[in-house]
Amino acid sequence: MNAMNASRYPVISMQEAWEQVAVAIRPLPVVTRPLDTLLGHVLAEDLVAHENMPPFPASAMDGYAVVAADRAEERVVIGEQDAGIRQPFHVQPGTAVRIMTGAPLPDGADAVVPFEQAMEREGRVRVPASVKPGAFVRPAGQDIATGDLVLAKGTLLGAPEIGLLATVGRTEALVYPQPTVAVMATGDELVPPGQTPGPGQIRDSNSYALAAAVQTLGYTARRIGPVTDTEQALRQAIQEAVAGADMVLTSGGVSMGTRDLIKPILEELGTVHFGRVAIKPGKPLTFATVQGVPVFGLPGFPVSSLVCFENFVRPALRRMAGYRQIRRPEQLVRMSHAVRHTPDRTEFQRAIVIQRDGEYWAEITGNQVSGRLLSLVGANALLTIPAGVGDVAAGESVNAIFINQPEAS
Amino acid sequence: MNAMNASRYPVISMQEAWEQVAVAIRPLPVVTRPLDTLLGHVLAEDLVAHENMPPFPASAMDGYAVVAADRAEERVVIGEQDAGIRQPFHVQPGTAVRIMTGAPLPDGADAVVPFEQAMEREGRVRVPASVKPGAFVRPAGQDIATGDLVLAKGTLLGAPEIGLLATVGRTEALVYPQPTVAVMATGDELVPPGQTPGPGQIRDSNSYALAAAVQTLGYTARRIGPVTDTEQALRQAIQEAVAGADMVLTSGGVSMGTRDLIKPILEELGTVHFGRVAIKPGKPLTFATVQGVPVFGLPGFPVSSLVCFENFVRPALRRMAGYRQIRRPEQLVRMSHAVRHTPDRTEFQRAIVIQRDGEYWAEITGNQVSGRLLSLVGANALLTIPAGVGDVAAGESVNAIFINQPEAS
Helix, strand or coil: CCCHHHCCCCCCCCHHHHHHHHHHHCCCCCCEEEECCCCCECCCCCCEECCCCCCCCCCCCCEEEEEECCCCCCCCEEEECCCCCCCCCCCCCCCEECCCCCCCCEEEEEEEEEEHCCCEEEEEECCCCCCCCCCEECCCCCCCCCEEEECCCCECCCHHHHHHHHCCCEEEEEEEEEEEEEEECCCCCCEEECCCCCCEEECCCHHHHHHHHHHHHHCCEEEEEECCCCCHHEEEEEEHHHHHEEEEEEEEEECCCCCCCCHHHHHHCCEEEEECCCCCCCCCCEEECCCCCCCCCEEECCHHHHHHHHHHHHHHHHCCCCCCCCCCEEEEEECCCCCCCCCCCEEEEEEEEEEECEEEEECCCCCCCCCCCHHHHCEEEEEEEEECCCEECCCCCCEEEECCCCCCC | CCHHHHHCCEEEEEEHHHHHHHHHHHCCCCCCEEEEHCCEEEECCCCEECCCCCCCCCCCCEEEEECCCCCCCCCEEEEECCCCCCCCEEEEEEEEEEECCCCCCECCCCCEHHHHHHHHEECCEEECCCCCCCCCCCCCCCCCCCEEEECCCEEEEEHHHHHHHHHHHCCEEEEECCEEEEEEECCCCCCCCCCCCCCCCCCHHHHHHHHHHHHHHHCEEEEEEEECCCCCHHHHHHHHHHHHEEEEEEECCCCCCCCCCCHHHHHHHHHEEECCCCCCCCCEEEEEEECEEEEECCCCCHHHHHHHHHHHHHHHHHHHHHCCCCCCCEEEEEECCEECCCCCCEEEEEEEEECCCCCEEEECCCCCCCCCCCHCCCCEEEEEECCCCCCCCCCCEEEECCCCCCCCC
């Protein structure tokens, strides 16, 4: 083999490759953002309550506020307390106040009798003989007490957490920002989807699929290109991408061909940490940093680029967004059929996993060649067949990463 | 009990309530949308391939295009074929063409020898003695063949599906639109989160939490209010909301109090299908249609409104967005501890479910009162304890609905 044909980059293991990414990636600097925009962010502060919630003893039902120990057969209804402005009622034995859910309990009252258990007629109400003190009353601080840690730093903000922020009066919070990702398509053979490819050409699909993968995480993607395969065009595109994004993804241009210019340009502009990884699909996966910005050189085959996205880019983006748990949970599943595997690389096969008799069973989604995006359609799992093991027999167990919520469409 | 205190609305079962919603809700009229905006939509057409992919036999590796049956010891390299414009090479025995991944196979060649297995020197290349016809060649149509059903109607468009649309040259597709939801906070007791509540007042949190729940599904939410508790203000707000959204959510104002005005106004403007459901939390849940637009009157307690969202609004929104599978999968889990339950209603308890020794075990997230949003923080499941059964003992099984991806933050 002559010099031209040997890659300068050693093939490193999946584990080594991830370790190099992990060293280069860190959470983005925290920012304060308004309440309306916080959904999906990771909280970067401890949220402590400075007030009770409810702030006052409140009725849990529509009904009558009474004195529990009162033994009167009928009580005079001295007025009505809405949720809202507190009225100056004072409930004494022999009296009651009509009260609405959430309304502050009037002075003197210590229990609520729901409408369904009461009968009001001509300004007087009858209630059951025995009423327990505190019945249907939400004590002050029942939901949240002053000093409670409401949300801990590191909490992902979903709908209930957004509600809690509003409840304690926060109109903004300190969070990790969500990364912006530049997605660059490269290759002279690429034409936009709306164009009919000439001889030797194909349509750009990777920049659309990768941008969608970024957006699936809730983050912003900026598509760039297709960029033509000249050093100058690629260098300029990478420099612009790095200047305007928290991460850059390129696709294609990282194999061993004479036109695979991405690696030399990344070497020139920054540091290439690795250029080949013992995984299938995805062996030419490249990782660099340019001016502190992580750049993934993803392979050009559509499946390879999405599988590399799942295994490297997604956890890296989650770390940047402040997640502590950056990988999906794994699950041992049994193979419904035999799978061929050569032990030189960690292989990721696309599969449909179903539950049967309390066990998980996996079936591969047809031809697994790297160009066949259809192998990802309907797949809900990536099976990991590690380097070092050979073929897997039917009934044997392998590790599965669930890549879709099981409920999709 | 006198007339004022009796609800006009019978308490119906969860099942009956859902059936009434299901009758009133249908998928939104399909629309054509551009490629860049399709992520997360459900496809409303069958996508059939009109071309092969790859469109030509292509190299799967960087290497040399050769005639497999050629027995020459060395072959003359007559040129280089990039991915991109097809060159007019004709490979014959004794010759080879340097070729890049994805490039069209030159005429005459029927196999590719990867760089790693070849040695080129002074314009001549040596390759292994035995080369299999078709080696490292991707035949035309290997990934997608003309006439293939690429994506079926009803497919949820994720990243691979977006890539496939681009691959087959689609710049737009027919999809179900994503619903826009108006979220209305009602109640004189409400102040915006940035304001300090006066006596008897609390901050509006529900409109923020419910808007976030809508956005979590990927749909647009418009917050309205807080609207004051007068007939006129509420009527106007509901009319405006209905005119500008595919669904309206109100929160609060649906109990039995004299100020619970939502139901009468919905009766006046449209049809109230039910006004009470045998569920806990969420008994006052109300469902109406106004000018064909579904309106959910959600209870005012924060947990009640989010649990009703999960059980009624989310599946309704998914149906409107074209999903066929509108409910989350359920899973039998075992209780780590005893749970009290009164058989009159279906109860939804917030829980953390973990896997232990191959079984799922559930633990309730503290006090389950309807105001305590904290009971949803960290919860990954809603346990369903159906009407008709009593207390559940430790070790017994109940149904769980997983409400968060298990991986959150």
